Each structure stands twice: as C-alpha cells, then as structure tokens.
Amino acid sequence: MKAFFVTNQYLLRSNTLQSNQDIIMIQRFFIFCSGADTAILETCSPGERNKYAGIGATVFFTALMAWIASSYALYTVFDNLYAATFFGLLWGLLIFNLDRYIVSTIKKRERFGSELLQAAPRILLAVIIAIVISKPLEMKIFEKEINQVLLEQKNELTLANKEQIALQYNPTVLTLNQNIQQLKNEIATKEATTNALYDTYIAEAEGRQGTLLLGKGPVYEEKREKHDAALLELQQLKTANTQKIAAIETQIANLQTDYDKAVSDSQPIIDGFDGLMARINALGELPWLPSFFIFLLFLAIETAPIIAKLLSPKGAYDLKLQEEESTLETWVAQKVQQRAQLLATDTILNEKIYGEIAEEEAVYAYKKQKAEELLKQQADAFHDLQIKSL
Secondary structure, eight states: OHHHHHHHHHHHHHHHHHHHHHHHHHHHHHHHHHTOOHHHHTTSOHHHHHHHHHHHHHHHHHHHHHHHHHHHHHHHHHOOHHHHHHHHHHHHHHHHHHHHHHHHHOOOOSOHHHHHHHHHHHHHHHHHHHHHHHHHHHHHHTHHHHHHHHHHHHHHHHHHHHHHHHHHHHHHHHHHHHHHHHHHHHHHHHHHHHHHHHHHHHHHHHTSSTTOOSSOOHHHHHHHHHHHHHHHHHHHHHHHHHHHHHHHHHHHHHHHHHHHHHHHHHHHHHHTOOSHHHHHHHHHTSOHHHHHHHHHHHHHHHHHHHHHHHHSOOOHHHHHHHHHHHHHHHHHHHHHHHHHHHHHHHHHHHHHHHHHHHTOHHHHHHHHHHHHHHHHHHHHHHHHHHHHHO
C-alpha cells in the first residue's frame, strides 16, 4: 500500500513538472514573439515575464488572424486553396515580423506622447491593413445579401445588354418590316382596284350604272375584260409579293437568330460578374454600420500589440534596458571624446616637430642641394630633346 502511494505521488510530481515545463516553453515562445531581450528579462520578476509573454501572445494571435483573413481574401481571388494558404502564410509572417519589430523598438519614456509618436506609423499601417483584411470577412458574413445585390445587377446588365445588342439589329429589322408592309399595301391597293372593276361590270349587267340597260351587252363585256385583266395582274402581284415577303421574313428570322446568338454568347460574361471587385461594390450598396463595426474589430486586432505595449506600465525590464543602453551610450561617447583629444594632441605635436625641423640649417642645405640637382637634370633633358628635334 505504501509503495502504491509513493508511486502515485511520484507520477503526480512528474506530471506537475512536465506541465510546468510546457508552460515555461509556451512563455518563452511568447516572450520571443514580444521581441524582448531574454537575457535581461530572465533577471526580472515572474510578473514582468508574464507581462511580456502577454504582449508576445498578442503579437502572435494578431499574425494568426492576419494569416486566416488574408488566406480567405486571396482564395476569393485565386480560387486555389493551396496558393491562398501559402501567400496568406507569407502575409501573416510579414505582419508578425513587423509587429514584433515595432513592439520591441517602442521604448517606455517619461511622456506618453513620445511613445505614441513612435507607434504612429504602425497605427496608420494597421488602419490600411484592417481595411484590406476586413473586406473579405464582410463579404463572407453578408454573402447572401451580396448575392441578392449581384443578382439585381446581373438582371439590369442583362436587360441593358439585350437593348444594346438590339440597337445593332432593330434598324435593319424595321426597314425589312416596312418593306413587307409596302408589299402588302401594293396587294391591298390592287385588290381594291380589282374589286372596284368587279362592282362596275356587275352594276352594268344589272342596269344600275353605265348604260342603265339590263343584260350583258358590249359595254358589259368591255368592263368584264378590264376586271379579268386586273384580276390576273392581282394574282401575279400576290404571287410575286408573297415570294418577296417570304424572303424578307427569312432575313428577319436570320437576324433574330443572330441576335439570340449574340445575347447567348455575351450572357456568360454577365453571369461571371461576381469577382472580388464586383462583390466589394455590392457590399458598398448595403448599410454601412455593420461593415463599420467589423472594420473596427479588425482595427482593434491589428493595433492590439501596439496598444498593449503603450498601455503597459514602465517596469523593471524597461529600467534595466534603459540602464544598459545608457551605459553603452556613455561608453561610446567617452571613446569618441578620447579619439578627438588624441587627434588634437597629435596635431599639436606634429606642428611643433615640423616647425623645429624647418628651422634647422642642415635640413635646409640638403633640401636646397636636391632641388638644384633636380633643376639641372630637367635642363639637360630639355636640351637633349631640343637637339633631337632639329
């Protein structure tokens, strides 16, 4: 029984140690994400390490959200999961590195305004990133509403497209219909003339008009011949115009076929009117307040690492880091000052030494002798050159 109790106590202690080690590893990872100097932070209190682990966790999860959001945004563009995930990962790493660099370079100062001025470029960039990243999420959230807006726009585009294509065919069709009507009017006019001739010779036969004699006399036969000739011409005109009308109707049918084909060929372009820009424009047709709150959410996420660093109080880590930086700055200033003094002293000594040398007669005589020798050699060389040129 005692051995069992000891074994359980050992296992519990081992699990506790393993759990503590996991927590320490996670804490170190988040401290790395914060960009803090681990050597200095190890000498600080656990509370100070927890503070920077929290800042690092904010940096990490901001980058993670940027990865997810940008992957979806790129997926709407490329329509390829692997490409969108890969480039989204690159974007997330870029945001992670940028946030880590800016958070690590923001120094706690005596005035909050100085710290805010340091973070101003990153805050401006966060606004731009929040606008870019929030749009894909908004499009996903309001997808049904966007589809409805796109459907209405597609219907309007379809009607406008049909009207625009019809402008290419309507004048020709109108002219052809006018030709058909003209041919029909010719037939109707000829029919009216033929019918009038028929009424004339019938009235002559009945004695109601003309000679007013009942029966079929010479006048009747003359009027009957005119009617028969007009009737023959009417039949010929009907046959010819019917053929012409059929040919024109065939042309109209062909034009209608061409019109339907043009509409059918252009319709896939309208059906494909649902890209990223079209959806963004459709999103702009919806009420702005929900989109604005989503933008504020992403803006808060993007600025979270900077805000966390700005709002964190000045602690032991900041004081020790300031001490190390001031020590290095003082040491460098001392070195620069020493080199400046060494240069000034060396300049004074050189001036004094060369001044004394210039006053010595032996050096003057030697320098004069060498100058005379040089002038003689130059004169001889010039003399030889002149002789050669003669």
